[in-house]
Amino acid sequence: MSVRPARAADAATLESVCLLTGDAGQDATHLYTDPALLAHVYLHPYLVLEPGLAFVAADGDHVGGYVVGALDTADFERRCEAAWWPPLRDRYPLDRWAAQGGADASVVRLIHHPPRADPAVLVDHPSHLHVDLLPGWQGQGLGRRLLETLFDALAAGGSRGVHLVVARRNEPAVGFYRRMGLAELAGDDGSLTLGRRFG
Numbered sequence: 001m002s003v004r005p006a007r008a009a010d011a012a013t014l015e016s017v018c019l020l021t022g023d024a025g026q027d028a029t030h031l032y033t034d035p036a037l038l039a040h041v042y043l044h045p046y047l048v049l050e051p052g053l054a055f056v057a058a059d060g061d062h063v064g065g066y067v068v069g070a071l072d073t074a075d076f077e078r079r080c081e082a083a084w085w086p087p088l089r090d091r092y093p094l095d096r097w098a099a100q101g102g103a104d105a106s107v108v109r110l111i112h113h114p115p116r117a118d119p120a121v122l123v124d125h126p127s128h129l130h131v132d133l134l135p136g137w138q139g140q141g142l143g144r145r146l147l148e149t150l151f152d153a154l155a156a157g158g159s160r161g162v163h164l165v166v167a168r169r170n171e172p173a174v175g176f177y178r179r180m181g182l183a184e185l186a187g188d189d190g191s192l193t194l195g196r197r198f199g
C-alpha cells in the first residue's frame with residue numbers, strides 16, 4: 001500500500017469512492033439517480049483546481065481512496081465561482097432538479113448556492129480537505145497517511161491550519177479526526193467543523 005499524488009487517470013475510480021462513502025461514510029449509491037453528482041461538488045473541483053493537493057491510497061494498480069484539499073479556501077471558493085460552477089449550473093438546472101426532490105436535488109442546490117466557509121474559521125484554518133477510503137481499505141493506517149501527506153503539503157505551501165466539516169452522525173470519522181489532532185471549532189445540529197493548526 002502506498003500514498004501517491006493523484007493522476008488524471010484516477011478520476012473515475014475516485015468518483016466511485018466518493019459515491020460509495022457519500023452517505024456520512026456509508027454507500028450513497030441508492031440515494032442518487034446521477035452517480036456523478038456528489039463528485040462534482042466534493043471531488044472533481046479539487047482534482048482540477050488544486051491538483052498538487054490530491055493524494056490517493058494505492059496498491060499497485062488499485063486505488064482505494066483519496067484525500068483532496070484546498071490551500072486557501074476563500075480563494076478556492078472564488079475560483080469555483082468563476083470557472084467550476086457555471087457549466088454545472090447549465091448542466092443541472094435548479095428548477096428541473098428541485099422538482100425531482102431527494103438527494104440529487106440537495107446537491108444541485110449546492111451547485112447553484114454553494115455554502116461559503118465561515119470567515120472566522122478561516123483566520124487560523126484557511127485550508128480544508130475531504131478524505132474517503134473504501135470499506136476494505138479502512139482501519140489500516142491509510143487515513144492517517146493520507147492526512148499527514150496533505151498536512152505536510154499544506155504546511156509547505158504556507159498554510160496556518162486546516163478545517164473540515166463532518167456529519168455528526170459519522171461518529172467513526174469524528175473519532176478519527178480527533179485522533180488526528182483536529183478539534184471542534186463550530187457546530188450545528190447536523191454537522192461539526194473541526195480544525196487543526198500547523199507549526
Ligand SMILES: CC(C)(COP(=O)(O)OP(=O)(O)OC[C@H]1O[C@@H](n2cnc3c(N)ncnc32)[C@H](O)[C@@H]1OP(=O)(O)O)[C@@H](O)C(=O)NCCC(=O)NCCS
Nearest residue numbers: 021025132133138139140141142143144172173175176179
Ligand atoms: C474516516 C477514514 C478516512 C479514516 O481512515 P482509516 O484509514 O480508517 O483510519 P486509520 O486506520 O488511518 O486511523 C488513524 C488513527 O485514527 C484512529 N481512529 C480511527 N477511527 C477512530 C475512531 N472511530 N475513534 C478513535 N480513533 C480512531 C486509529 O486508531 C488510528 O490511530 P493511531 O494511528 O494513532 O494508531 C476512513 O475510515 C473512511 O474513509 N471512512 C469512510 C468515509 C468517511 O467517513 N470519510 C469522512 C467524511 S467527512
